[in-house]
Amino acid sequence: MPNDCISYQKSGYFSKLIIDYLAEKNELKPLYNHFPTLANFKFQLAEKQANYNSANRKVLVKALEEQYRNIAVSEETQFNIQKLSESKTFTITTGHQLNLFTGPLYFLYKIVSVINLCKTLQATYPEYHFVPVYWMATEDHDFEEINYFHFKNVKIKWDNNSTGPVGRLATSGLEEVYEVFAKDLGVGRYADELKKLFEESYLKHSNLAEATRYLANALFGDTGLVILDGDDPKLKQLFAPFIEQELVAQTSFQKVSETNNNYLSSYDIQVNPRAINLFYIEDTIRERIIFDDNRYFVNQTDLSFSPEELRQLLASHPERFSPNVILRPLYQEVILPNLCYIGGGGEIAYWLQLKSNFEAFNIAFPMLLLRNSVLLTTEKQVQKADKLGLRWADLFSDQQTLFDQKTKEYSLFNLDFTAQKAHLQKQFEALRLMAEQTDKSFAGAVKAQEVKQIKGLENLEKKLLKAERKVYAEKLERIIQLQNELFPNQSLQERRNNFSEFYLESGKTLMEKLYQNLDPLSPNFTIITL
Template sequence: MPTECISFRETNYFSDLICDYLDQKPELKAFYNRYPSLENFAEQIEEKSKSGHLERSRKVLLEVLKEQYQNIETSELTSEHIESLTSQKTFTITTGHQLNLFTGPLYFLYKIISVINLTKELKAAYPEYNFVPVYWMASEDHDFEEINYFNFKGTKIQWNSSQTGAVGHFNLEGLDAVYKVVAEAFGPGENAEQLKIWFESAYLKHKNLADATRYLANELFGKHGLVIIDADHKDLKQSFIPHIKKELLDQSSFNDVTKVNTQLESLGYGIQVNPREINFFYIHEGIRERIVFEDGVYKVNNTSMSWSKTEMLKHLDEVPERFSPNVIMRPLYQEVILPNLCYIGGGGELAYWLQLKQNFESHKVTFSMLLLRNSALIKSEKQDKKQQKLGVTNSDLFLKRESFINKKVRQISNIDIDFSDQKEHLKSQFEALYKLAEQTDTSFVGAVKAQEVKQIKGLEHLEKRLLKAQKRKLADEVERMTDIQEQLFPGQSLQERNTNFSELYLEYGDNLIERLMETLQPLKGDFLVLTI
């Protein structure tokens, strides 16, 4: 099982903000609490332990999880983890993910394995504490078009529904038709049968998308002790009421995040999310709309619902479950109801977390450590042998298609297509002409410059024509090279952002997750290339 690591920066698939964060650039230090090294967890544990709300939150968390797991076959390790949450010695490591159909892209696995493996590392380093891996289901999201499909061998398998509101509430009508497509696509075989059982049991035997997703994640990772939480629950929202009130009355998060956004932009970084004046949605019976404050009245956008300040606060106390945090407030909600130390997410997630530290400070809540999830490229032995035979390196695979082809054509061509030497020789010749012009008539300098530019462009044109001719001549070999890149980078994107786990599970079965559990190292900070 050969492995090779490539730095995230070298892949060219991750933003400057994330690469600079991984490099711990000093100018970013103000935007996070502690960098996630093994030794830094000691101070994070100490700080989180001082959170005054934790004792009550732990009790509520335990009761809610027991309720959510009452109809699920729970592993002994997961049960132990849930029971341990009332202990002041227990802390969580959390990742979150949307309720994508059949888990969606492959990185769903990497997120959860990163969380599980980090808890193991922490237990070895701090044996006096307990560390629980948590998957936070994004059940209150509303963007159905982002989650209603998965890709399988180049085919988009999609569930269509006209339902609206929070996706976790969606009933599963129409997924019986999707199952027929899935069953045919997976075909025969032991691994295919297991995939069909998981899909059928999840989506044809549960009442809503949240329950289906919980079942599937538990089937895949329950034996590793994963705890799955649906925070769309009245009792959990009850614990968050003081922070919801602060948002409704003070709207401080808008000012806090806007200020941080300005600071990040001044450093040359892009902004992932922009805050609203009020960063909560109202969810109820198919509605998920923004709460706005206009003319001294609280309203639910695109509805007739409205309240005075007094009425709104009373309504919040009565039905807190209808108040749903958006992307700005969700991380705060997570850190209030969980004894959490570290959030593990993708590049986009960490980018918006880096906008939130000041808002956490305003709410007097400990800011979580932030860890980039593991990333991996998985190859079969057959693909690896073909790649080696073609002389394609792992670094080559990460090149954009045109750069990949140009580089490989230059390498395999029996003639030299690189005119760099000729260009340098030409430039040295023109240096002598510049000196001559300056000694005779400086008005000729411009003419010399124009001639130099013309001749350099001429060389570049010849180089491009020669490269194009060689591409035609070597078309068969180029096609074989681009074919292996397309297999591993479908649609010219990272495999993990496109391919569903089912495609690999068909080939490797349970060995897929076990191999990933063995090789993914969350604190290592590199992109893994893995041959199975």
């Protein structure tokens, strides 16, 4: 079995910003508080305890009790909800969209990362209590991002119209999706479990928020996971003063823009702030709030408000204001006694834009931890890799690079002409010196001849490589076939495949192995054989 480790930095699947963050580059240190190490949590604990408004705990617990009122709650989750009222209880949080049937595999990895980090922290800091939280992105309105999942090579899609927050979207039409999925699953013990899970989640709950809560609770409830819906009037009331500041002072635009310009000019910017980073929401609408000519307008509608009218609306209906991607993290940290946010590379990238904004609002900035990334394999695939002499690093390689590298390894000849090209360049260096000492007009002719001969060697190298590929075509095809199985569309498995594909074969063993193997503080890909 291949036993080499693949670090996130060397995997080829993360941006320069994330690679530099993981390397703790000095130029990025102003963008985060404490780097996520076990020892650093003691500093984060002290800061959050001093900064967090303890009065929010009572409101948070009451809101969670109401959100869970129509669902069977495990003793572990109920215990954690009640513990949130105590001053020494803190959360570790991840967030995710309401993807149909969890969407890609990394939904599981995010939540298991949160659960396992809480276990590690509990053992290290036993005087505190740590609660894993999944924040449901119920207020998102991009339905096209969440209305499907891939099962094997089939895209199972929910055709519906949605213009408002997806959490409030009725689950009508999912009966047809269930029929398609059930047929593709076939028969068998685990197939029946998956059918029942889909049916209980989506066909017996009226909206997508309730369906997703049921699904996540069914998968993780026995671990004590707490599932939170931010689309809640009580919780929005806690955030109302920050909403008002955003409407009046437009703080976020100024602070995030400064961060982008001062620290992130050499990186790809994940998100750009707007003048006002809030939406107006109702059941079928979520549109930007725009300030112009001393009035507030709701984009794509006839709604408009004077400053005083909008303040009155905020006081009476805070639930009609929804933070965008810039302000949602602030909302989360206002209402939760949170220490650390666990997210994917894209999420951590935009969180790194936000620290100065948190400081402007006087809210403690959480630690930022890259979620675990996982490659799931079968015993058969591992045996194939062994037989082909592959390391995991080989399989993570770019496909063309892997193709060429293995051709050179298998060939009986040396297909790398680097030495010959270096020797040729040395000879031409001598010719250049001779030309300079005799007739400098020859220098151009010498350079042209050098370029021609180097190009000739490169062409010969390519032809020999192509010829050798034909000799080892069958073996190379097996390598590429294995890589395609593990990296669909030459991308990470976790970004495409749905958990049901693996649960169908392994059942609860899948979840057990995730709990056993995922170490949130490890900087390496986790490779699990099912």
